[in-house]
Amino acid sequence: MALEQLKNNVEVIGTLKSLSLEEKTSKNGKEMIIGNVVVEVKDGDKVNNVFMNVLQMKFKKDGVTVQKPFTALQTVMSEYKTIDDHGRENADVVRITGQYDVNEYYTEEGEFRSRKQLRTRFFNRLDDKEVAQKALVSIDLVVKSIQDEIDADGLVTGRLKVNGFNVGYNGKYIPLDDLIVNEDLAQPFRQLYFEGTTGLVTIQVNNYAETEIVEVEQPAHGFGSTEKVEDKIVNNYVNEYVIIGGDIPYNGTSELLPEDIEEAEKARKVDLQAMKSNMSAPSQPTGFGSKAPAQQQAEIDKAVDKIFESQQTLTDDMPDF
Numbered sequence: 205m206a207l208e209q210l211k212n213n214v215e216v217i218g219t220l221k222s223l224s225l226e227e228k229t230s231k232n233g234k235e236m237i238i239g240n241v242v243v244e245v246k247d248g249d250k251v252n253n254v255f256m257n258v259l260q261m262k263f264k265k266d267g268v269t270v271q272k273p274f275t276a277l278q279t280v281m282s283e284y285k286t287i288d289d290h291g292r293e294n295a296d297v298v299r300i301t302g303q304y305d306v307n308e309y310y311t312e313e314g315e316f317r318s319r320k321q322l323r324t325r326f327f328n329r330l331d332d333k334e335v336a337q338k339a340l341v342s343i344d345l346v347v348k349s350i351q352d353e354i355d356a357d358g359l360v361t362g363r364l365k366v367n368g369f370n371v372g373y374n375g376k377y378i379p380l381d382d383l384i385v386n387e388d389l390a391q392p393f394r395q396l397y398f399e400g401t402t403g404l405v406t407i408q409v410n411n412y413a414e415t416e417i418v419e420v421e422q423p424a425h426g427f428g429s430t431e432k433v434e435d436k437i438v439n440n441y442v443n444e445y446v447i448i449g450g451d452i453p454y455n456g457t458s459e460l461l462p463e464d465i466e467e468a469e470k471a472r473k474v475d476l477q478a479m480k481s482n483m484s485a486p487s488q489p490t491g492f493g494s495k496a497p498a499q500q501q502a503e504i505d506k507a508v509d510k511i512f513e514s515q516q517t518l519t520d521d522m523p524d525f
Contacts, residue, residue, distance in 0.1 A: 206375025207464055210344035211404060214302045214322050216254050217330070218245035218337045219295050222288045225258055225281050235262035237277045241324075243300060244287060245339045250412045254339045256300060260325045273325045280327045297335060299328045304341045304370070304407075306379055310483040316476070318379060320445060322409070339409040341445070343370055345380055346402045346460050346468075350394060353384070362387035364394070366447065369468065371460075377472040383407065384446045396452060402459035405450035414440040 225239035237260045245252040262274045287295040302324030310316055322341075345368045353363040364385035370378040385393045397403060417437055453459065460468070 207371045207468060209373055210371045212303045212370055213342045214304055216243050216245065216300045216339045217335060218243040220284055220286045220298050221253060223284060223286050236260060237274060245337045252339060252410060252412045254409055254411060256302065256322045256324045258324055297330045297333050299330055300324050301326045304343055310480050341407040341409065343405060344402060345405045346465060347397050347399055349399060362390065364390045377468055384444050386446060400462065401453040403451055403453035405447050408446045408448045410442055410444045410446060412442055414442060416440060
């Protein structure tokens with residue numbers, strides 16, 4: 205029996221920067237809206253660009269009733285204004301809710317890739333242009349490990365790196381790896397959380413560029429030993445998921461028991477092995493050149509089917525966090 209689904213909510217408030225959505229039909233005939241949006245979220249002097257994926261099926265399971273979020277997304281596509289297309293002064297301030305997930309796959313060379321992503325299907329325009337902006341994940345975290353962060357010089361930074369997971373729809377294992385706990389919260393976090401504990405944490409999504417001006421000496425061409433000093437602008441890109449708070453771990457309520465964690469880890473290994481086997485399947489001859497193997501297309505269709513099934517269990521109304 206699949207493990208019970210844990211809490212997993214995302215809330216992003218900011219200015220709509222870009223919008224790339226389109227209506228499509230999958231190979232197995234399911235109509236959908238698919239694409240992505242980028243929301244600009246201000247945090248003090250930092251400006252985060254928060255990327256969110258969208259995939260919303262058109263019909264409910266009966267194949268006739270159009271889902272409300274699909275209709276709402278059509279309005280987003282036709283009416284919402286972005287910084288890139290309409291200018292900053294005309295762009296909409298939005299509140300978007302969704303869920304945390306990961307995009308995982310094996311490359312043709314057999315290398316495993318896993319990337320954090322935010323999924324959404326609910327948009328609201330806000331009239332208050334001065335509303336406090338944020339990009340937060342409120343999620344049940346099952347802790348696997350807590351380690352000191354080590355910098356490039358091998359020194360302890362004072363921050364923590366946390367690895368864990370969440371359980372999604374139908375028992376899906378959702379990795380929560382390389383989470384950061386800043387120095388000021390490192391001690392209280394370690395006092396409450398340890399390997400095997402489950403608790404609700406709040407994670408801030410950071411994705412911004414740090415600009416640093418570096419002085420670079422340039423040799424002068426002339427005579428004597430003169431040198432010029434010029435400024436060089438260097439951009440350092442920060443992409444982090446930072447734990448900024450949390451509740452006391454569950455005790456006798458919603459926590460995963462040791463046998464539950466063992467079951468989840470076993471299922472995870474099976475899923476990864478299946479993913480690797482499917483992606484390494486040889487291409488079928490097609491006359492000339494090569495196309496994606498049929499197995500890969502079958503996996504894409506299967507993924508669409510899973511999303512379709514999961515959306516049948518969700519309410520059409522925008523959640524309130």
